[in-house]
Amino acid sequence: MLKLENVEKYYGDFNLNCSMELRPGCITGLIGPNGAGKTTVFKSVLGLITVDGGRITVFGKEPDSLTSQDREDIGVVLADSGFSGYLSIEDIIPVMESLYKKFDKQEFRKKCKEFDLPFQKKIKDFSTGMKAKLKVIAAMSHGARLLILDEPTSGLDVIARDEILDYIRSYMENGERSVLISSHISGDLETLCDDLYLIDGGNLVLHEETDALLGNYCLLKVTEKQYEELDKRYIIKRRKETFGYSCLSDRKQFYLENSPGLVIEKGSIDEVITMMIRGEKI
Template sequence: MDNRIEIRDLKKRYGTFELNCSLNVCPGQITGLIGPNGAGKSTTFKALLGLIRPDGGAVKLFGKDVSALTASDRERLGVVLSDSGFSGYLTIKDIVPVMNSLYCQFDKSYFLERCRDFELPLDKKIKDFSTGMKAKLKVLSAISHNAGLLVLDEPTAGLDVVARDHVLGLLRDYMEMNEENAILISSHIATDLEGLCDDLYMICKGKVVLHEDTDVLLGSYGILKMDEEQFARMDKQYVVKTVKESYGYCCLTSEKQFYLENYPGMVVENADIDGVIMCMIRGE
């Protein structure tokens, strides 16, 4: 099956907010969706999963319109949403037969083995789990039934460094299981996505404002800092966004090397995801 996500001109309105989004997730890749709170990330995920009805556009999973997915198609989908999970009054032992009845390819041995690896108690009620334990359980449940495509909304939110590392390790293991597997993931933690994703879409005020390979973004993009005089005489052909600061200007560029070679007196910093988000939101 073609483990692919295709979103074309997806539109959804809520009052004054309007989502207008297009993105692709290809087999064998991890794609990140980044942006500030209220940008439209969760709305995009809900439309993708058929939880809300779009006002326009096309949303496809596995090469099919979301509305045409069969039960067997949906078994190939693993989902983690930030605001959902198992009932807190269940235990992992309670969950196993539920998963077994829902998914024909649920791998009970793998699931229980990884629960033991991560020291998740089988008899303890989930409401008494730590935030990290709940997160690991949600991701384990999403990947333990031979899903070819994962849709993960903030799976590492609220986790400490160790718990985040465990969750990210699970996702890397998942990608190694099958070279055609694919993941769409959102996160507020930039370092998670920098080390995990092949490409990134940035969404702001309901629109995709940037799409770039992660390696290109981290390797070629840069943050330029300069005074008024430097800004006035600078070649601006590779400037993506400009932010006015008290000391002068801060600019996001897609050609860091050009400015390193031609403006030796200018401050040129490596761009990270947080820096790119700041410039794209504040800049003109």
């Protein structure tokens, strides 16, 4: 569906070097701190910026070879873009009809009503959450096979986020669509994504199936003495703490079976991100 092979982009002292693949029927999360390169990846995929090296293919084609129909099969939400503030939802409907042959006006209206969006009000007078809802509904209103969603739940409260995530899940039910999504809210991705890529400083530092990350990764909380005696074969990163060390491993079962006296905690996505970025290699 989407593939990046050694894609490079240079901005002054920032260098992107990225290889990743989005499989048909899967939701893939791209996570990382601010400035890590997530938006650069999205804009590279969409052809909004030129890359300095590597290869990108969408539906098996390079971006500049995509037909108008191919482009209609891509739905997009970017954090720094949206509709003109002087339009209303009623103004947007004919625009969407002219842009997308498969635009579903009835479904679009239905979702806008479900998400309590006013049809006559100018978008510039929408709240941040209302604007976020509208962008997601529009991206999913024309039957796109590929969704590129950069922080789609930004500015939404807990209830609205759950509604959007449920909408994305229902959108995937036909099994022929794929989603690439980023979010600063790790809980969203834990329950939504099939696999996750972690990017830091323009480089991918981790790719893992979400179930494996949540099931196999762990944090070992050890004293200095325990650390000295610890079997370190499966320690990925460590971090000095007041009590000794926190150690990240992807072999939780190994340490449960072989080190019964250790404090072993399940690793959340946030904890894995923190350890992968701030931790040190042994």
